[in-house]
Amino acid sequence: MTASNTTMVFASPATDEETDKLAASDPAVPWQTVVWDDPVNLMSYVVRVFREYFGFSHEKATQLMLAVHNDGHAVVAEGPREQMELHAQAMHDYGLSATVRKAPR
Template identity: 30%
Template sequence: MTSTDSRTKEDVSSRTKKVPPPMYKVILHNDDYTTMEFVVEILVNVFGKSLEKATQMMLNIHNKGKEICGIYPRQIAETKVETVHNLASNKGFPLKSTMEKE
């Protein structure tokens, strides 16, 4: 028979440590139809980037094919991807956004 007092500090601390949630990268992909201006608008309004940073990122997307726009917990990443797709669709652009586990 064991008592609760017989727990070691290590036993208790290993159970109380909080494991951070898995994080997800949100990525924008280049296409031949979405305007550069719209991509900058998305980066500013959805991802909170400055105009200068958004312009730099848009050029990376254009030249390299894709760019990580942010790293978030799963639900936030899913919302960002969905927001990008909705805004792009409303403007008639096929802008693709994906997420992958960090």
């Protein structure tokens, strides 16, 4: 193959930004809300927050709290980016550390 038959495509910041915008608005692209361990909040408080905000059963909330405590983090929700950002903000409002990330595929 000669150079004249080869097409090179380079991603630019504008292209990457556009891709991020498309991914953010595409409801088929799953995102996650992750709650991180901290040295401040009691385990009982984290269970209460998970039950109160997400409506988890006591068992599910305890399981997630133990994952946060033992593994350093836990995925507490998965869905559209905008909803996950709302969940992360709510966790911040409760005093918990939370972030949003793309779900692994």
